[in-house]
Amino acid sequence: MPQIIAYLKRHWNGAERLSIAVLLNLVALRLALGQIGHPVGVVLILFITLSALVLLWQTVGGWRLANNLMRQSGDLFSALLAYAAVLFVVIYALAQTIELISSEIYVPEPNVMIAPQSLxxxxxxxxxxxxxxxxxxxxxxxxxxxxxxxxxxxxxxxxxxxxxxxxxxxxxxxxxxxxxxxxxxxxxxxxxxxxxxxxxxxxxxxxxxxxxxxxxxxxxxxxxxxxxxxxxxxxxxxxxxxxxxxxxxxxxxxxxxxxxxxxxxxxxxxxxxxxxxx
The missing domain is CATH 3.90.226.10 (2-enoyl-CoA Hydratase; Chain A, domain 1)
Structure with a gap:
């Protein structure tokens, strides 16, 4: 447990290695969340809440890492890579959330697929x-x-x-x-x-x-x-x-x-x- 907490803090503070932060914590984790099916009702609310918390952890850590790279080493390429990864997870998370909510509240148009049928x-x-x-x-x-x-x-x-x-x-x-x-x-x-x-x-x-x-x-x-x-x-x-x-x-x-x-x-x-x- 202490190792997990230390891992979470390391990313949150922008102190994680670039490869782990970008490939694992940002991209891979967000893609994995995107593979979850189509929760409904209370489960959907819980999932969106969890996804938002994970997104906050991802973006804050990724943004801090990019700033640290610029400030400490002046590595522009690595910093831009981190910024790009942050932008990707934000867009991906928003798109997934919109899709889940829109499918939950979807109402068929009148007389489309539901019209009574005569034989x-x-x-x-x-x-x-x-x-x-x-x-x-x-x-x-x-x-x-x-x-x-x-x-x-x-x-x-x-x-x-x-x-x-x-x-x-x-x-x-x-x-x-x-x-x-x-x-x-x-x-x-x-x-x-x-x-x-x-x-x-x-x-x-x-x-x-x-x-x-x-x-x-x-x-x-x-x-x-x-x-x-x-x-x-x-x-x-x-x-x-x-x-x-x-x-x-x-x-x-x-x-x-x-x-x-x-x-x-x-x-x-x-x-x-x-x-x-x-």
Whole structure:
């Protein structure tokens, strides 16, 4: 403990070695704080308070070190390096704090991603079409539609993606009702989780399935979630639905910023599409 106190005092007084002060105490420590996830509520307040205290310790020590270097040795380059490091941590800390606070108070624009969704019945009421984002509103609408239309056997999906947690809820509904899933247009990202739940899975001539790895989305962020864990969880689910391991390797190796759209042969071979009855 005395060593830790001495270390803290040494930086605070601007007496630390330049390399340790700049690389460790300023840059590395601030970058490490930037890797902390997205705390909320009281935890967010505590984190911002702690970050501010650390920033005070960092900047005062760094500034004093730069002044000492100028006054004692006239080493302009080293002093400028220390000043630059101080400026970096201040800007980085402010940017992180603004991002955390803005994401905490974010309010979706009206009718963006949260509009109630209606479902269309076709094929004499045997097929229900779900078009739009994967949301809990869609899950609620689908549940109500299935409850009042027991003759439904097929769910036709048309979605660019959405909330992975809502997609899982929709997948549970699909499995519970032993529905066939089909895509005649597109089913990308989170939509593929719902599609995978189909007892039979069909793709129309112009249909496309699009896959990629996971990433945080500020509009759908779940504070306690971990991207790696959620991805692993859905990989297990897709494997239980018959998706081949090599196919899943390719899916999760695809960056979230990109989209892999396999051809029909690949989808059939990998078990994504169910083969027609002979």
């Amino acid at each position: 269309l019945l076709v094929d004499q009421g045997r097929t229900v079409i779900a078009a739009g984002e994967m949301t809990y509103h869609l899950e609620t609408a689908l549940k109500a539609t299935l409850a009042t239309n027991p003759e439904i056997v097929t769910l036709r999906l048309d979605s660019a993606g959405g909330n992975i947690f809502a997609a899982r809820a929709i997948a549970l509904l699909i499995a519970a009702n032993t529905l066939t899933t089909e895509v005649t247009n597109r089913c990308f990202s989170a939509c593929t989780i719902a599609f995978a739940a189909g007892a039979k899975r069909r793709l129309g001539p112009d249909g496309q399935l699009g896959f990629h790895g996971y990433a945080y989305d500020s509009e759908f962020r779940v504070q306690t979630s971990n991207v790696t864990d959620e991805q692993a969880r859905d990989r297990v689910f897709l494997a239980t639905r018959g998706f081949e391991s090599g196919f899943l390797d390719r899916v999760y190796a695809t960056p979230h910023s990109e989209l892999w759209i396999p051809d029909r042969t690949t989808l059939l071979t990998a078990g994504v599409l169910t083969k027609p009855a002979q």
